[in-house]
Amino acid sequence: MSEMLIETQVAVIGGGITGAALIRELSKYKVDACLLEKEGGCGFGVTKVCQGLLHGGISHLTSRTVKYHQDMPFKEYLLQPFLLKENLQNLGREEYFSLAHTLNEEIERPGRLVLAEDKEDMEMIALIKDASEDLGMRGISLLDRKGIEEMEPRVNPGFIGGLFDANEAVVLPTAWAIAFAENAEQNGAHIYKDTEVLDIDEKKDHYLIRTTNGMFKAEYVVNAAGLYADDVAKMVDAADFEITGWKAQQLVIENQDYTSRVLCGTPKPQRGRLVIPTTHNSLIVAHTFHPMTHKADRSTTKEGVTELLTWLHEFLPSISDKHLISAFSGFLTFNTKNPNDHLLESPKRGFITAAVSAPGLGPAPALAREIVRMLADQGLECTTRSDFNPYRYKAPRIIDLPAWEKNEKIEAEPKYGHMVCRCESVSEQEIRDAVRWGARTLDEIKYKTLAGFGRCQGGFCTSRVIKIMAEELKVSPLEITKNGRGSYILTSETKSVPEKGPKEVSL
Amino acid sequence: MITHDVDLAIIGAGPAGMAAAISAKEKGLENILLLERAEYPGGLLHQCIHNGFGLHYFKEDLTGPEYAERFTTQLNEMDLRLSLNTLVTHLNPDRSIVAINPEWGEFEVLPKSVVLAMGCREKSRFAVGIPGSRPAGIFTAGLAQKLVNVDGYMPGEEFVILGSGDIGMIMARRLHLEGANVKAVVEIMPRVGGLVRNEVQCLHDFDIPLLLEHTITEIFGNHRVEGVRIAGVDKDGKVMKETEKDVPCDCLLLSVGLIPENELSIEAGIELDERIGGPIVDEYLQTNIDGIFAAGNVLQVWDLVDNVTLDGVKAGTNAARFAAGELKKQPNEIEVIPGENIRTITPHKIVGSEDVEFALRVQNPIQNAELRIGEKTKKFRVLSPTEVVTVTIKPSEMEACRESGKIEVSCHERKE
Numbered sequence: 001m002s003e004m005l006i007e008t009q010v011a012v013i014g015g016g017i018t019g020a021a022l023i024r025e026l027s028k029y030k031v032d033a034c035l036l037e038k039e040g041g042c043g044f045g046v047t048k049v050c051q052g053l054l055h056g057g058i059s060h061l062t063s064r065t066v067k068y069h070q071d072m073p074f075k076e077y078l079l080q081p082f083l084l085k086e087n088l089q090n091l092g093r094e095e096y097f098s099l100a101h102t103l104n105e106e107i108e109r110p111g112r113l114v115l116a117e118d119k120e121d122m123e124m125i126a127l128i129k130d131a132s133e134d135l136g137m138r139g140i141s142l143l144d145r146k147g148i149e150e151m152e153p154r155v156n157p158g159f160i161g162g163l164f165d166a167n168e169a170v171v172l173p174t175a176w177a178i179a180f181a182e183n184a185e186q187n188g189a190h191i192y193k194d195t196e197v198l199d200i201d202e203k204k205d206h207y208l209i210r211t212t213n214g215m216f217k218a219e220y221v222v223n224a225a226g227l228y229a230d231d232v233a234k235m236v237d238a239a240d241f242e243i244t245g246w247k248a249q250q251l252v253i254e255n256q257d258y259t260s261r262v263l264c265g266t267p268k269p270q271r272g273r274l275v276i277p278t279t280h281n282s283l284i285v286a287h288t289f290h291p292m293t294h295k296a297d298r299s300t301t302k303e304g305v306t307e308l309l310t311w312l313h314e315f316l317p318s319i320s321d322k323h324l325i326s327a328f329s330g331f332l333t334f335n336t337k338n339p340n341d342h343l344l345e346s347p348k349r350g351f352i353t354a355a356v357s358a359p360g361l362g363p364a365p366a367l368a369r370e371i372v373r374m375l376a377d378q379g380l381e382c383t384t385r386s387d388f389n390p391y392r393y394k395a396p397r398i399i400d401l402p403a404w405e406k407n408e409k410i411e412a413e414p415k416y417g418h419m420v421c422r423c424e425s426v427s428e429q430e431i432r433d434a435v436r437w438g439a440r441t442l443d444e445i446k447y448k449t450l451a452g453f454g455r456c457q458g459g460f461c462t463s464r465v466i467k468i469m470a471e472e473l474k475v476s477p478l479e480i481t482k483n484g485r486g487s488y489i490l491t492s493e494t495k496s497v498p499e500k501g502p503k504e505v506s507l
Numbered sequence: 508m509i510t511h512d513v514d515l516a517i518i519g520a521g522p523a524g525m526a527a528a529i530s531a532k533e534k535g536l537e538n539i540l541l542l543e544r545a546e547y548p549g550g551l552l553h554q555c556i557h558n559g560f561g562l563h564y565f566k567e568d569l570t571g572p573e574y575a576e577r578f579t580t581q582l583n584e585m586d587l588r589l590s591l592n593t594l595v596t597h598l599n600p601d602r603s604i605v606a607i608n609p610e611w612g613e614f615e616v617l618p619k620s621v622v623l624a625m626g627c628r629e630k631s632r633f634a635v636g637i638p639g640s641r642p643a644g645i646f647t648a649g650l651a652q653k654l655v656n657v658d659g660y661m662p663g664e665e666f667v668i669l670g671s672g673d674i675g676m677i678m679a680r681r682l683h684l685e686g687a688n689v690k691a692v693v694e695i696m697p698r699v700g701g702l703v704r705n706e707v708q709c710l711h712d713f714d715i716p717l718l719l720e721h722t723i724t725e726i727f728g729n730h731r732v733e734g735v736r737i738a739g740v741d742k743d744g745k746v747m748k749e750t751e752k753d754v755p756c757d758c759l760l761l762s763v764g765l766i767p768e769n770e771l772s773i774e775a776g777i778e779l780d781e782r783i784g785g786p787i788v789d790e791y792l793q794t795n796i797d798g799i800f801a802a803g804n805v806l807q808v809w810d811l812v813d814n815v816t817l818d819g820v821k822a823g824t825n826a827a828r829f830a831a832g833e834l835k836k837q838p839n840e841i842e843v844i845p846g847e848n849i850r851t852i853t854p855h856k857i858v859g860s861e862d863v864e865f866a867l868r869v870q871n872p873i874q875n876a877e878l879r880i881g882e883k884t885k886k887f888r889v890l891s892p893t894e895v896v897t898v899t900i901k902p903s904e905m906e907a908c909r910e911s912g913k914i915e916v917s918c919h920e921r922k923e
Contacts, residue, residue, distance in 0.1 A: 299639045299726075301638045302724075305638070327638075328641060403613045404508075407612035407613055414609035414610065416609075417610070417611075417612055422594060425594060455628075456629070462646075463650060463658055477658070478660065483643070487730040489643050491660075491661045492661045492664075494655055494660065496661075
């Protein structure tokens with residue numbers, strides 16, 4: 001069987017936040033690059049189920065605290081030099097704010113409130129505050145009980161104080177991965193979705209990549225396969241590491257003014273308790289720690305949900321379980337070779353592995369630049385493109401516009417006034433726009449427009465969205481999927497189900 | 508921005524909203540505006556192509572679309588203003604409304620009174636916390652009903668249905684008739700969640716297996732549902748691990764309950780009954796905000812559309828009386844106290860001196876029941892939590908309660 005062969009200079013494997021940021025970075029140069037993503041859209045692997053925190057000033061101090069083993073004085077321990085991922089995170093995090101303008105994607109800076117239960121906790125956060133001062137951080141302040149009450153009146157009165165970090169920011173990670181990829185595409189990069197890499201053949205001066213969607217011939221390969229980075233490295237015999245980690249169950253709760261800031265407890269080992277207000281009016285409650293059994297396991301358990309609800313009540317006693325919207329499992333991954341840090345290496349000429357250790361979201365833009373630098377070092381000619389357009393078109397959310405602007409838009413195109421998703425107020429035309437700008441799956445529509453994100457979880461709008469997508473794409477509704485191959489939604493037209501023999505009723 | 512000054516704005520043109528509009532007009536209100544988010548009036552009746560509607564209200568056996576048509580025809584004849592494709596985005600405590608539609612863009616409605624008739628929505632799997640993966644192929648029963656009956660597409664071939672609410676049982680029959688294999692309807696309680704007549708006519712008549720005291724403990728499949736794990740539960744609702752069994756299927760439907768849609772009510776500052784999820788109302792169906800009434804499933808989830816219509820009639824009539832200054836309140840309110848074996852009851856308080864119609868659900872099924880409402884008692888052969896009972900009390904029967912300011916409602920077994 002002769003397969004399609006696509007030649008490219010750089011093939012990026014994996015369209016998570018790292019791969020997506022990288023393909024956009026590459027599109028700034030006169031480089032022929034393509035992205036190979038196994039899912040139906042970008043950002044639907046680990047990126048989708050991460051918490052969306054960019055991790056503010058003190059976050060690396062709090063995560064170091066969790067791993068403290070008393071083998072050196074605490075403060076000295078905290079003030080050790082930055083790891084690669086922490087360095088990239090400090091650079092990348094602030095970059096998101098300027099990217100928010102060019103990529104037209106949402107970002108918020110709610111700040112993070114570290115809550116203290118007792119005196120011991122108060123001492124701990126005072127030490128962290130102290131270390132942050134030594135590092136010259138700004139926007140960090142210690143609060144007493146009254147300070148917390150003024151900031152977040154619905155927080156459990158049992159907390160006696162806290163540390164506030166104004167730097168903490170949140171994004172909707174999948175929406176950002178989509179944004180990076182779309183802007184890259186606008187600038188000439190190629191995004192291949194539903195394209196799973198099966199094996200890689202190392203040739204003298206190039207790599208042959210066999211996928212579920214044809215063959216690719218690339219001079220350079222970047223392995224940004226996230227959870228599967230070890231499997232991809234294995235394909236070129238360069239896997240002296242494994243990707244493993246924790247399965248982290250999380251909840252989504254409707255945020256009825258419960259908190260507008262990220263809440264977390266004083267850091268203690270094996271405790272990742274966080275309440276995170278998202279950019280779209282919900283709270284993420286994170287997360288449980290369960291050893292990862294296998295990589296495809298995104299299941300949640302009853303025990304996990306109960307545990308998270310219990311914590312949530314510890315932070316915010318007035319919250320009602322009725323506002324639970326969804327539960328999901330994410331992963332806190334790390335590579336076994338360098339468990340505390342990113343693994344960024346080139347085991348072979350022309351092959352780079354970027355196996356991130358959590359968190360990967362904040363560092364992504366800076367990591368992308370670092371990878372391009374490595375590629376250039378290996379001989380990739382990186383000439384800046386004069387026609388690079390950093391601006392990504394995204395139709396505005398109609399509901400967020402002022403009335404006059406809404407009405408101007410609706411007058412020009414009445415479909416902007418036809419609200420299809422009731423919970424998030426998304427119009428018919430916004431869905432059409434999203435399809436015209438590349439969305440092909442229900443999940444992509446969800447992350448681009450927020451249709452189906454709300455409290456009814458698509459109960460009302462799914463059938464409408466399918467119909468609109470099919471119309472725009474000029475295909476049968478039967479061809480619309482949730483997230484690419486295998487995730488079909490409808491099976492047949494009614495009145496066409498074949499006659500079957502007698503039905504089995506044994507159970 | 509366009510502003511509409513109206514006597515009555517009705518949010519939702521389903522059975523409750525349509526009945527309210529017609530009744531208000533009959534009572535003499537002229538300037539009425541119905542705001543409906545869908546592209547047609549009638550709400551969910553459109554997708555309910557089965558029969559059984561109107562047995563009480565019309566004394567006829569109608570299908571959902573037929574039942575809706577009776578009212579839409581009347582709306583047209585009475586020249587009632589209906590704004591379709593219109594989503595109400597805000598309701599303020601002063602009763603002002605902000606809405607959006609393709610024709611008027613974002614606009615404002617300044618009504619003298621409001622009837623809330625937003626209906627209810629289905630609980631999603633997360634509202635009941637079913638663990639497992641998140642593949643395609645999980646639908647609420649109502650969404651599946653829309654896909655099959657309105658859009659003409661099958662959402663799967665082999666089904667398991669979790670929950671035995673009415674829509675779930677009706678969909679089991681529907682899918683069976685469409686040639687699909689409905690492997691089981693799984694219900695955690697020892698009885699079905701919907702009406703007994705649906706259990707008989709939708710499940711038993713078609714040999715669709717009903718597994719009472721069972722639940723789903725896991726969903727399998729990465730891209731699409733590949734199966735579910737079904738397990739029996741003991742008397743306390745705890746899963747009995749040893750009874751777990753994996754059943755292959757490509758589609759899971761959920762019929763696990765309905766929630767009144769009160770996001771707008773909450774925004775306006777309307778107090779809700781936490782148990783029912785609907786507004787706290789008096790016997791006029793008026794909420795804690797004067798001039799805002801609630802009717803139908805937004806108030807409480809009814810079993811029959813006939814009751815929803817009656818609610819609408821009541822709210823519409825009273826909205827018109829409110830405009831005419833006829834809604835009289837007595838100086839002493841009577842608080843309605845749900846007592847023994849009463850799960851939910853409306854109204855929550857009695858403010859006037861007219862007949863009061865109570866609607867209640869019992870907590871546990873009971874035979875030879877005696878319902879006590881203040882001084883009055885009423886006998887029932889059987890009462891079940893799955894069916895709402897209505898009882899009307901005359902003002903003379905509540906005289907004693909007016910002094911204490913309380914009326915207790917309870918349900919007991921008759922000792923004879």
